[in-house]
Amino acid sequence: MNAALNEWNAMALLQEERPTAGATSNAPRWNVPVKASVLLQLFPLLEATSVVLLSMLSGMVFDLVSFGHFGEYGRNFGLGVVVAALFSTSAHARGLYPGSEPRWPASQIKEVVLIWTAVFLGLSVVALTLKVGDIFSREAVLLFFVAGLGGIIFARLGAKRLFASLTTSNVLAKPQVVIVAQSDVRSLSSVVQAIKASGSDVCQTITLPPASSEAAFLECMNKLVEHVRWRSVDEILLAANWADISLIEKITGHLCMVPIPVRLLPDDIVSSLLKRPFVNVGGTRAIELQRAPLTVSQLLRKRLFDLLLTSAALPFILPLLAVVAALVALESKGPVLFCQRRVGFNGRPFKIYKFRTMTILEDGAVVPQACRGDPRVTRIGRLLRRTSLDEIPQLWNVLKGDMSLIGPRPHALAHDSEYSQIISFYTARHKVKPGITGWAQINGWRGATPQVDMMIRRVEHDMWYVNNWSIWLDVKILLLTIPRVWTGRNAY
Structure with missing residues (x-):
């Protein structure tokens, strides 16, 4: 066995020294720190238990404050069990x-709040x-709602920090990973870095011998199996060309x-595809290469959002409209409103309405953008x-259905034609209705764009915005529009 292991480097790139067969008895597989996966299996149970305890505690605190003594805890216990079961x-x-690795993305907090509220x-x-x-007392239930939600969020944030601390102090063992790679895999170093960043240890990186050398391949697989048997390896990752089906099948056959x-x-090639969403198509799954426009349900919600907010705001805005119209008419001759053709949903043109701000009305093949100190x-x-x-x-325009409150800002036909020839993905912004304000505007990209990079x-x-639309995103953009408009400096 020692002689065989000494020949390992002839066919594999080893990053650490291998133990001999005689040494394995002194380093048994179980002699390692506690696995994170073991503790993670207990987390759902601990979380559910804390929910039940918080339910009982909320009821007891309410009874003590309201009546001066602890009441019957059985009802609160039952409520806590039901809530914990539904939430879990x-x-x-x-x-x-989290499954086998202690991961709690920050985005989960939003889902936790939504699920807790829905329950x-x-x-x-x-x-x-x-x-x-x-x-049940409404006040006690409300107290339980607040305390339970706070407890869950606190427990998850605390558990994330706790697992990070335990892993750093080596109390928790990092998952041990062996990477088996073809010699022509170009992104292997980035794969190793990503695995280490996720909290795992790459204990071995093995480069496969050429496919033409069958004997060397068999010997490499046998020694890999022997290595896994005598070391604490948690996972084998294969980095190979997906088109080489025969090699993948041979390797899985040996490692079964x-x-x-x-x-x-x-x-x-596959890595770039897997970043896209998966959808169910019949009995199989497909990769979504392009997101379709908003679904019927999403379009209805967005349209209702526009109509409700616009209708509610009009009574308060009408006096302002009258004042602005009077100021425009008194300062210079010409119509109060300026109409210009813009490109809207699905590339269809429409007429947009604005208060006239210039001494001229331009809507031709060439429309110069306004600049600082523009005499027009x-x-x-x-x-x-x-x-x-x-x-x-x-x-x-929103009431008519040409525009939405939130969406990509519509551009003049001349600008749209110009930029669609320069920027390859420019026309994809027409997959939703244009908006009065948008994600780009609250992030500083408002006003003139004299440079193509802008x-x-x-x-x-x-x-x-098109790829991440939600009602909550529209609300966020709407709330941020006013402060960003008043602090912005790119509109002339």
Whole structure:
């Protein structure tokens, strides 16, 4: 066995010295720190237990404050069990419990809040339907809602820090990974770095011999199996060309005898595809190469959002519209409103309405962008453009359905034609309706774009909005628009 292990470097790139067969008895497989996966299996149970305890504690505190003594804890115990069961089941379904590695992404907190709220809303509906709501005090339930949500968030953030501390202090053992790679894999170093960054240790990196050398390949596989048997290896990662099906099948055939997972890493081509969403198509799964426009349900929600907010704001905005219209008419001759053709949803042109801010009305094949000190801009127009008050008439475009409150800003036909030839992904921003304000505008990409790079950055922000749309994102953009408009300096 020692002689065989001494020949390992002839076929594999070893990053640490291998133990001999005689040395394995002094370093048994189980003589390692506690595995993180063992503790992670207990986390859902501990979290559910804390929910039950917080339910009982909330009821006891409420009774003590309200009546001066502890009341019956049985009802609160039952409520806690039901809430814990519903929350844990929903959290498992949404993948909010880490598997074998201690990962709690910050984005999970939002889902935790939504699930916790949905559980209480659902139970409230059931209680009203069954007319059993009087059994529980509303104040005690509200206290439990706040305490339980705070406890769950605190436990998850605390567990994340605790696992990081335990891993750093070597109390928790890092998963030991062996990478088996073809010699022509170019991204192997980045793969190793990504695995280490995730909290695992790459204890071995093995380079396979050429495919033409069958004897060397068999000997390499046999020694790999022997190595895994006598070392504490948790996982084998295979970095190979996905087109080489015969090699992948040969390797999995040899490794089927070891009781640890063997996973195939994506190659350079597949890696870019796997970053895209997966969708179910019949009995199989497909990779979504391009996201379709918003679904019917999403379009309906966005349209209702636009109509409700616009209708509610109009009574308060009408006096402002009258004042601005009077100022525009008094300063210079010409129409109060300026109409210009813009490119909208699916590339269809429409007429946009704005308060006139210039002494001329341009809507031809060439429309120069306004710049600092532009002589075409009137004094009132400069103030309107600076504060974006000239955009208020576009609420009529929203009511008509040409625009949305939130979306990529529409450009003049001349600008749209120009940039669509320069920026390859420019036209993809027309997958949603244009908006009065948007993600690009609150991130500083508002106003003139004299350089192509500036327009590229604006379009990149527009595309991020298209690919990540939600009602909550629209609310966030709407709330941030006013402070960003008043502090912005790029509108002339």
